[in-house]
Amino acid sequence: MKIIIHGGFFSESDQSHEVKTAKQNSLKEIARKAFEFLQNHTSEETVVYAVSLLEDDVLFNAGIGSQIQSDGKIRMSASLMNGENQKFSGVINIENVKNPIDVAQVLMKEDDRVLGGIGAKKYAEEYGFKDFSTEIPQRRKEYEEKRINGGKGTVGCVALDQHGNLAAATSTGGKGFELVGRISDSATVAGNFANQYCAVSCTGVGEDIVSNATAAKIVIRVTDGMSIEKAFEKTFTELQEIDGFAGAIGIDKNGNIYHQDSHPTMVFASYDGREFEIFR
Incomplete structure (x- = not known):
């Protein structure tokens, strides 16, 4: 059984040593809790649990830590993929829910498993998700001052359970001040992908991750026999060719954990x- 989580990027230029220490401590605690949870739960259940904890932490750009878009509203995206049954589910630009990843998990039972905007919110309401504002005063202040604190990133988790099954989950609060309707990589297979051989979750600039098909490439290369290390290295070499900004975490079926970033420092x-x- 293995677990790895990420929480976007850390920049020495715009974040303090205190913030860095807080993120290290928080990630360690969430990883510990998620691993304990994994002892009695599936990989799918565990990645949802871990990502929900990250969404509940204001240090990270998801859930209550989400960025504000150009029109002053918060819209979030999240996805889940089960490597065993190859099912993918997600929500795109959903508003006013506490944990978008929980909505994505409920969608796993549907034929239509990726919903966006108003439809995603309506579905959440029908399944008992209460209206919840994810805005915090800090984010409003940042919006009014026209700056972003914390840089690019999302949150995510990859897990391998005791039965050898893999799963990946990813959630984001956007990049801040984006055009209304912009779709990130987090609810696509470019940013979140898993099968029986490998599972990967990405963070960084969504457009770069989509252009490079980062998560899907890594997983497919491992499936075709490449080691997880070589699959990461080749995919990130291709990312560099477009000057892409991304980080990724992954686990293969043998329990090998790997992570890489194109620009320091992905927090994990x-x-x-x-x-x-x-x-x-």
Whole structure:
């Protein structure tokens, strides 16, 4: 059983040492809780649990930490993929829900598993998700001052359970001040993809991740026999050719964990029940 999570990027130029330490501590605690949860739950259930914890932490750009778009509203996207049954579900630009990843999980039982905007919100209401404002005073202040605090990123989790099944989940609050209707990579297979061989979650500039098909490429290359390390390296070499900004985390069917970023520093934590690895 293995777990790895990410929380976007950290920039020394616009974030303090105190923020860095807070993110390290938070990621370590969430990774620990998620690994404990994994002992008695599936990989799908675990990645949803971990991402919901990240959505509930104001340090990260998802859920209550989400950025504000150009019209002053918050819209979030999230997706889930089960590597065992190859099902993908997600919500795109959903408003006023506490945990978009939970809505994505409910959608797993539907034939229509990716919903956007008003339809996603209506579906959430029909399934008992209460209206919840994810805006916090800090984000409103940032919007009024026309600046973004915290840089580019999303949150995500990849897990391998005791039955050898993989899953990936990703959630984002957007890049801030984007055009209304903009769609990120987080609810696409470019940013979140899994099968029985490998699972990957991405963070960074959505347009770059989509152009590079980052998560899907890595997983397909592992499926075709490439090692997870080589699959990451080749995919990120191709990302560099378009000057792409991204980071990714992954686990293969053998429990090998790997992560890479094109621009330092992706914030992440992994745990296997014995050792933590945390970004520095």
